Amino acid sequence: xxxxxxxxxxxxxxxxxMTQLSLDHQALNLGQGFPEEGWPTExxxxxxxxxxxxxxxxxAMRGVAELxxxxxxxxxxxxxxxxxxxxxxxxxxxxxxGLAAAILGLLSPGDEVVLFEPLYDSYLPMIRLVGAIPRLxxxxxxxxxxxxxALRAAFNPRTRMILFNTPMNPTGKVFSRAELSRIGELCxxxxxxxxxxxxxxHLVFAGSEHIPLASLPGMxxxxxxxxxxxxxxxxxxxxxxxxxxxxxxxxxIARAHQFLTFTIPPHLQSAVAWGLQQPPxxxxxxxxxxxxxxxxxxxxxxxxxxxxxxxxGGYFATIDLQQFGIKETDENFIYRMTTExxxxxxxxxxxxxxxxxVEPGAFVPPxxxxxxxxxxxxxxxxxQGVEKLAGFLGR
Numbered sequence: 088x089x090x091x092x093x094x095x096x097x098x099x100x101x102x103x104x105m106t107q108l109s110l111d112h113q114a115l116n117l118g119q120g121f122p123e124e125g126w127p128t129e130x131x132x133x134x135x136x137x138x139x140x141x142x143x144x145x146x147a148m149r150g151v152a153e154l155x156x157x158x159x160x161x162x163x164x165x166x167x168x169x170x171x172x173x174x175x176x177x178x179x180x181x182x183x184x185g186l187a188a189a190i191l192g193l194l195s196p197g198d199e200v201v202l203f204e205p206l207y208d209s210y211l212p213m214i215r216l217v218g219a220i221p222r223l224x225x226x227x228x229x230x231x232x233x234x235x236x237a238l239r240a241a242f243n244p245r246t247r248m249i250l251f252n253t254p255m256n257p258t259g260k261v262f263s264r265a266e267l268s269r270i271g272e273l274c275x276x277x278x279x280x281x282x283x284x285x286x287x288x289h290l291v292f293a294g295s296e297h298i299p300l301a302s303l304p305g306m307x308x309x310x311x312x313x314x315x316x317x318x319x320x321x322x323x324x325x326x327x328x329x330x331x332x333x334x335x336x337x338x339x340i341a342r343a344h345q346f347l348t349f350t351i352p353p354h355l356q357s358a359v360a361w362g363l364q365q366p367p368x369x370x371x372x373x374x375x376x377x378x379x380x381x382x383x384x385x386x387x388x389x390x391x392x393x394x395x396x397x398x399x400g401g402y403f404a405t406i407d408l409q410q411f412g413i414k415e416t417d418e419n420f421i422y423r424m425t426t427e428x429x430x431x432x433x434x435x436x437x438x439x440x441x442x443x444x445v446e447p448g449a450f451v452p453p454x455x456x457x458x459x460x461x462x463x464x465x466x467x468x469x470x471q472g473v474e475k476l477a478g479f480l481g482r
Contacts, residue, residue, distance in 0.1 A: 259398025
């Protein structure tokens with residue numbers, strides 16, 4: 088029996104595989120990126136009250152007015168972006184569904200999409216499902232800088248979109264204003280849409296700044312911003328995403344969204360609206376809490392002689408196995424670490440395109456010596472993670 092060839096060539100996601108491995112061995116899971124604490128209790132209270140006393144029927148397809156207004160006001164307050172909440176904002180079932188709706192609504196078969204590699208694992212299957220063609224530009228550790236000659240070579244008259252993530256999962260890279268300006272120049276030269284996955288926008292550490300590409304000259308009408316309540320408020324299970332952009336593009340995205348999930352639970356939307364209306368210092372306090380966890384984990388590793396690659400945002404830290412002379416692959420290393428030391432992580436090689444997702448002859452083997460850890464965990468989990476990893480490495 089024949090099935091969709093794009094999906095038929097995809098196995099179980101690495102996150103599901105590693106989580107199951109962790110469960111099988113009762114291991115400490117520092118792999119999958121979900122916080123163990125840090126969510127605002129005020130939002131939980133508001134969601135509960137809205138559930139008990141609010142409207143629990145189908146909300147507006149584009150999102151409840153309260154949340155769309157809050158998204159537009161948030162983008163104006165933090166970034167100076169002027170969006171009309173009625174025409175320029177769409178609420179989705181998490182950022183991933185928002186990305187899917189944008190790809191379905193804005194791309195046609197044969198369109199080309201420029202992406203940076205490593206990349207979040209859902210991008211390529213969604214692009215392939217609409218019949219579009221990925222053009223990959225690889226970034227390299229330790230600084231993950233952009234090769235602008237390679238980036239420019241990836242653009243051509245068939246290019247319809249560039250899709251990228253800043254702050255970036257899995258690298259933690261925060262794109263600089265200079266890098267974004269050059270990306271914007273290419274978008275304007277080739278009339279290319281920029282789909283900007285900015286779900287970690289409020290998880291940026293001191294010394295770096297999140298700058299939406301849409302806020303740069305000439306990019307307001309070419310860029311679509313994707314935000315996430317799950318990441319901003321540590322409520323990943325709520326699956327509330329929100330997209331902002333020019334009315335024409337958002338209309339197309341909404342048309343796709345209506346045939347994917349159509350609506351999102353209204354009580355959760357109400358609580359997220361309240362969260363987005365809070366002042367910058369409220370967000371800063373949550374970022375400071377995450378920064379403390381970052382220091383606890385990264386500093387703990389450093390004291391045991393374990394260096395992590397530089398990163399500026401998000402809640403992931405990466406170690407290079409080569410610093411210890413380890414020759415085995417990242418997957419083998421994690422399997423042994425999980426079974427022998429009961430500590431789980433994610434192999435970095437999972438964030439690169441597999442052969443089935445690229446054009447014939449375009450596959451380049453990924454690095455297989457990097458391992459990613461999530462530090463958005465309880466202090467006890469972080470301390471245990473440091474001890475387990477150091478013990479496994481003999482540090």
